[in-house]
Each structure stands twice: as structure tokens, then as C-alpha cells.
Amino acid sequence: NWVERAEKQALLSDTLDLSELFHPDTFLNALRQETARAMGFSVDSLKLVASWKGRLQEAKLQIKISGLLLEGCTFDGNRLCENEHDSPSVSSVLPCFMGWIPQAAYGPYSSDECISLPVYTSSERDRVVTNIDVPCGGNQDQWIQCGAALFLKNQ
Numbered sequence: 001n002w003v004e005r006a007e008k009q010a011l012l013s014d015t016l017d018l019s020e021l022f023h024p025d026t027f028l029n030a031l032r033q034e035t036a037r038a039m040g041f042s043v044d045s046l047k048l049v050a051s052w053k054g055r056l057q058e059a060k061l062q063i064k065i066s067g068l069l070l071e072g073c074t075f076d077g078n079r080l081c082e083n084e085h086d087s088p089s090v091s092s093v094l095p096c097f098m099g100w101i102p103q104a105a106y107g108p109y110s111s112d113e114c115i116s117l118p119v120y121t122s123s124e125r126d127r128v129v130t131n132i133d134v135p136c137g138g139n140q141d142q143w144i145q146c147g148a149a150l151f152l153k154n155q
Contacts, residue, residue: 015095017067018129019152024121025129028098035061035100046100050132051108052077058106059099068093071123072148079137080115080148090123093150098132109133115140120151 002020005011018024028048036043038060049056052075056062074081074091083089101107114133121127129152136143 012061012063015064015066017152018065019067019121024152028130031061031063032100035059039102041102045103047103047107048098048130048132049101049107050096050098050134052094052096052135053108054097056097056099056101056108058101059097062097062099064095065098066095067152068096068119068150069123069153070148070150072146073143075134079113079135080143082142082146107133109135113138115143115148117143117148117150120149122153123151125149125151 002011005014018027021027032043032046032048035041036046039046049059050065069090070093071090073083074087075093077094111133113135115136116131117134118125118131119129121129132150134148134150
């Protein structure tokens with residue numbers, strides 16, 4: 001339960017499923033504001049990053065997210081992979097660390113090996129929560145053409 005974890009000051013140390021929230025974008029913005037305060041930065045000078053390599057070095061505060069789903073391709077923890085003809089159209093994504101870091105800081109992946117994918121609240125793709133860079137091994141056009149997108153829950 002989110003309230004119990006918050007009361008125990010354990011919210012950021014547990015693995016979180018953002019689909020349990022009515023407004024996950026509000027939660028991410030609150031994390032952004034708290035990070036800005038802790039680092040002495042303005043909120044506009046921070047960017048959201050995700051890492052499947054482990055904890056984020058540059059992030060003062062970070063969360064571990066589970067429950068993300070991927071449509072259009074699969075993700076093996078290192079890079080996006082094409083679906084096979086018998087692959088499910090939607091697959092689970094391994095848990096990742098997310099946090100806000102300074103705009104000038106380097107994220108866990110180089111920009112040429114990533115694609116920015118939208119994270120939607122559901123498979124209906126009607127409401128975007130945020131965008132995150134996912135390692136794709138280059139060739140971003142391939143993943144745009146297959147309609148790759150993340151979402152929080154399957155409806």
C-alpha cells in the first residue's frame with residue numbers, strides 16, 4: 001500500500017507499479033520537485049531518465065519501477081528486439097530505475113543508442129504519462145515504424 005510505505009519513509013526504496021496510481025504523471029512531477037529541492041536546481045533544469053543497468057549515478061532521488069508493458073517489439077534488458085511471428089503483441093519490461101538528473105548530465109545510455117518512447121497510461125494510448133529513452137542499439141526509424149510504445153497497464 002502506497003500510504004503505508006510513505007508513512008514509513010520507504011516509498012522510494014520499494015519497487016513501485018505506477019499503474020496503481022490515478023495520476024502517475026503527478027507522482028513523477030512530485031519526484032521532480034523533490035529532486036530539484038534536494039539538489040538546489042530549478043525543476044526546469046532536470047530531465048527524466050531510466051536505467052536497466054542499475055541505479056542512476058547522477059540522480060539524488062530515484063525510484064524502481066515495475067509493471068511496464070511494451071507493444072510493437074520486445075526488450076531484453078539491453079536493447080529492443082523485433083517481435084517474432086509468434087511473439088505476443090504486448091510483453092512485460094524488466095524493472096528499471098527512474099530519476100531526474102540535471103539536463104547537462106549524461107544519462108546511462110548514449111543518445112545514438114536510444115529511442116524516446118512514450119509511456120501511456122494504458123494500451124488504448126489515450127494519455128501520455130511521460131517519455132523515456134530506451135536502448136535500441138541504433139536504427140531508431142525501425143522502432144518508430146513498428147509503433148513501439150510503453151504503457152502502464154493492459155485494459
